[in-house]
């Protein structure tokens with residue numbers, strides 16, 4: 176009697192195609208699985224957790240290592256997933272009042288202009304996470320408070 180073997184090589188068994196299947200992989204996030212919800216209450220919305228490559232069901236640090244630079248600039252770091260689902264994007268925004276948010280290079284009504292520049296400082300491959308260092312530079316405007324955020328969109 177003859178027999179044969181079939182070898183199945185599954186290279187990426189954790190592949191997920193949609194946000195719903197990704198968040199569904201974290202049972203602890205079932206209570207608040209929405210893209211803009213914050214299932215673990217750490218202040219990082221689930222969609223941003225996806226960008227960062229962190230769990231939406233366990234507290235994570237989000238943005239870190241905020242540093243004021245000698246010039247009119249601030250820098251910070253964050254992890255970045257190498258497995259971001261198609262259709263989900265991220266961007267950076269700045270504000271002086273936490274109400275009106277602007278993209279890099281825009282000038283607000285008070286004549287403040289800010290450039291936001293991300294640089295990948297640790298470049299890995301999935302499932303490992305990259306590290307991105309983001310510098311926000313105030314190019315012009317009066318002395319104001321500066322807020323910077325990472326946004327996720329789908």
Ligand SMILES: [Ca+2]
Nearest residue numbers: 213215217219
């Ligand atoms: Ca969260």
